[in-house]
Amino acid sequence: MADELELLRRADPVPADGSHFGDGPLDHRAERHLDQLLHKSPPPRPAWPRVLRLRPPLGPSRGHRARLVWGLVAAVVVLTVTLTLVVSGPGAPPAVAAPRPLVVQADSTPVPLTLLADRAETAAADGSPSLSKGTHVQSWSMGMSEDKPPITLPEERIVRWRSDASHTELVVATDPRHPGRPVLSDAGDSPHLVEDGHVISRQTYPPSWSDAPPESPPPHEVAQLRAYLQEAAYLHTKPSTPELLEAVGVLLDHWTLGARESATLARLLADTEGLRPVGRVTDRLGRRGQAYVSAGDGPRHMLIMDPDTGTVLGLEQTATVAEPEYGLEVGDVMDYSAWMR
Structure with a gap:
């Protein structure tokens, strides 16, 4: 020594x-x-x-x-x-790790949905903003197969309707968490990297005059909105809470809700059993929100809502059961949508 x-x-x-x-x-x-x-x-x-x-x-x-x-x-x-x-290297399919679930701030106080619905109704007193058909959504979805590791595909979709009832849809590969970086896409063939902002598809659709949900405007009464969501999601029985949340996703993929519609939806969610307030989160677009969780037999659903207006900001699904044959682990984000105006 x-x-x-x-x-x-x-x-x-x-x-x-x-x-x-x-x-x-x-x-x-x-x-x-x-x-x-x-x-x-x-x-x-x-x-x-x-x-x-x-x-x-x-x-x-x-x-x-x-x-x-x-x-x-x-x-x-x-x-x-x-x-x-x-990038896994030449000749190998790219692999992107699944994003981690949103983290609830430990020192935050959960806001009950009834209180959030009250705030939404107050914010809707002047009727502004108004309802508009179309959507602007950023999504992260997991692709899985038995012979390849799971991959996460980030996309942004903008749908705009015209006065003649035709509409356009633009889909680009982008991830706002990493601006300017290459993005993984599976458009057309096996997964590959594309430039940030790469146009996956740009389409124009002819006029559609359907009056069935979700093409028809959502109603302003809670009971009618519940029936509307059930029909929009093609559910033949009373939806479970996870099914109802998925139907909300269908609605928001077709409409940008106004203040009155957001207030009605907030009240419907406040009347729904199985949604537990868990606290404050920052969503994947950097927005402040309140999180509400539904945990059933399937994936865990987390609903993120604006704490002042009751507007739905996002919906996250995470795995609660591992599926080794697909490379899926407990806690992996299977799907995430962030809606914007």
């Missing part, structure tokens, strides 16, 4: 008993060591398999220097692992 301590003392460029210890200038020996540390050529970058090692391969003569540069090597590891999750 004494020999090892002596080696450490000799390796210290500024020993505790040195005459220039503290804020004073370094002695000649310390200056020489510092110059070597700053200007000596760094060792060659290790190959990828060696970067993954938890500890660097230290030898007797390079242990001190390796400790100084290991922080930089660790940063390279994190960056390389992140890039490898996006």
